[in-house]
Amino acid sequence: MLGNFSYKNATKLYFGDDSLKYLNDELPKYGKNVQLIYGGGSIKKNGIYDEVVKILKDNGKNVIEDGGVMPNPTVEKLYEGIRIARENEVDLLLAVGGGSCCDYAKAVSVSVNCDEDPWDKYYLRFEEPTCEIVPVGCILTMAGTGSEMNAGAVITNHEQKLKIGHVFGEDVMPKFSILNPVFTMSLPLRQMSAGIYDIFNHICEQYFSGEDDNTSDYIAEALMKSLIHSSLIAIEDPKDYEARSNIMWTATWALNTLISRGKSTDWMVHMLGQAAGAYTDATHGMTLSAVSLPYYRYIMPYGLAKFVRFAENVWDICSEGKTDEQVAEEGLIAMEDWMKKIGVAMNLTELGATEGMIDGITDATLILEGGYKVLNKDEVRQILKQSL
Ligand code: NZQ
Ligand code: ZN
Numbered sequence: 400m401l402g403n404f405s406y407k408n409a410t411k412l413y414f415g416d417d418s419l420k421y422l423n424d425e426l427p428k429y430g431k432n433v434q435l436i437y438g439g440g441s442i443k444k445n446g447i448y449d450e451v452v453k454i455l456k457d458n459g460k461n462v463i464e465d466g467g468v469m470p471n472p473t474v475e476k477l478y479e480g481i482r483i484a485r486e487n488e489v490d491l492l493l494a495v496g497g498g499s500c501c502d503y504a505k506a507v508s509v510s511v512n513c514d515e516d517p518w519d520k521y522y523l524r525f526e527e528p529t530c531e532i533v534p535v536g537c538i539l540t541m542a543g544t545g546s547e548m549n550a551g552a553v554i555t556n557h558e559q560k561l562k563i564g565h566v567f568g569e570d571v572m573p574k575f576s577i578l579n580p581v582f583t584m585s586l587p588l589r590q591m592s593a594g595i596y597d598i599f600n601h602i603c604e605q606y607f608s609g610e611d612d613n614t615s616d617y618i619a620e621a622l623m624k625s626l627i628h629s630s631l632i633a634i635e636d637p638k639d640y641e642a643r644s645n646i647m648w649t650a651t652w653a654l655n656t657l658i659s660r661g662k663s664t665d666w667m668v669h670m671l672g673q674a675a676g677a678y679t680d681a682t683h684g685m686t687l688s689a690v691s692l693p694y695y696r697y698i699m700p701y702g703l704a705k706f707v708r709f710a711e712n713v714w715d716i717c718s719e720g721k722t723d724e725q726v727a728e729e730g731l732i733a734m735e736d737w738m739k740k741i742g743v744a745m746n747l748t749e750l751g752a753t754e755g756m757i758d759g760i761t762d763a764t765l766i767l768e769g770g771y772k773v774l775n776k777d778e779v780r781q782i783l784k785q786s787l
Contacts, residue, residue, distance in 0.1 A: 502551065671694060
């Protein structure tokens with residue numbers, strides 16, 4: 400049965416190859432001081448930085464620089480961003496980059512006016528913000544996380560060896576996001592692939608849970624089919640606008656809260672991947688691809704009917720004359736072939752993980768209970784070992 404839910408998505412999107420011009424429509428809604436958040440410099444190389452700064456200046460804004468947001472943003476960088484925002488009394492946090500910049504902007508937004516330590520409050524105690532939240536806008540340059548239209552913000556604490564995501568309430572969603580597929584075309588191929596797998600896994604995390612006849616699962620299947628189709632085109636020709644725009648739009652829908660409405664969700668691949676990420680600092684999407692097959696093969700017997708449906712509806716596996724187990728396994732084999740075609744990491748060793756890290760990664764893995772099998776720590780360890 401479709402469960403009860405509320406649904407509101409507070410983010411206004413502008414999509415397309417001319418979408419940056421709509422920044423002019425948004426900026427007048429906010430005060431003068433804009434904290435311009437970006438990463439390690441890709442936006443300076445591809446010219447997006449110059450275009451954005453010009454629009455900010457044309458709109459009479461003070462541009463407060465906050466570059467150097469690293470992939471998997473750290474708690475130390477978060478403290479720096481909070482300091483910059485406080486010192487400059489910023490009115491808008493404008494993230495220009497991938498999920499790391501968008502997540503970081505949201506983490507700053509809930510912390511600027513908060514007296515407590517944000518790591519302890521939001522990431523260890525999972526409390527909700529009680530202070531005024533500084534508005535966030537995003538100009539997305541990488542498709543993957545869905546951060547442009549959700550309230551998630553993942554922060555890494557290297558000292559504590561923890562990478563934790565907090566999914567805040569709708570007040571923390573970006574007020575607006577600008578999605579220009581052309582901006583994603585300067586991404587290195589490996590980042591494009593990592594983003595594609597991240598999108599795919601977001602859909603899987605919400606699909607592989609529950610047995611109900613749920614509209615969300617039909618939407619999920621359609622999103623997966625579109626992504627598989629467009630990803631194969633984009634791998635051959637990264638400049639294919641249609642494929643890149645389909646991938647970008649699928650990324651947003653994969654994790655903008657819609658397909659989780661009224662149903663349970665899993666998220667254990669992300670818990671395993673994030674724990675591995677805290678030890679290796681590897682690219683997010685690659686940590687997910689590295690642990691996925693051992694995890695799904697392990698839980699398949701507990702959710703067999705859904706894995707059969709996945710094989711038939713997503714991978715077009717013919718079930719005639721086969722057992723359910725055979726059909727389900729053929730679905731996972733098809734998924735594995737696709738993962739290899741798009742070039743994602745197939746194990747944790749490739750990402751720098753070692754046998755000696757397994758106990759630590761096991762301890763750092765949060766165990767959630769929405770999937771087909773609630774894992775115990777021994778099972779987590781076993782799956783991680785198989786992922787090496
Ligand atoms: O830093 P720059 O120089 O910009 O380079 C980035 C970075 O090195 C580069 N890049 C981005 N756009 C580019 C580009 N290079 C050339 N051209 C472009 N157009 O790509 C690299 C990766 O960027 P990053 O933002 O780190 O990637 P992604 O979008 O995958 O974000 C990853 C972060 O998001 C979190 C992850 O855990 C990780 O910390 N997630 C956030 C989620 C959410 N908010 O809901 C959910 C996800 O599951 C995920 O956990
Ligand atoms: Zn993800």
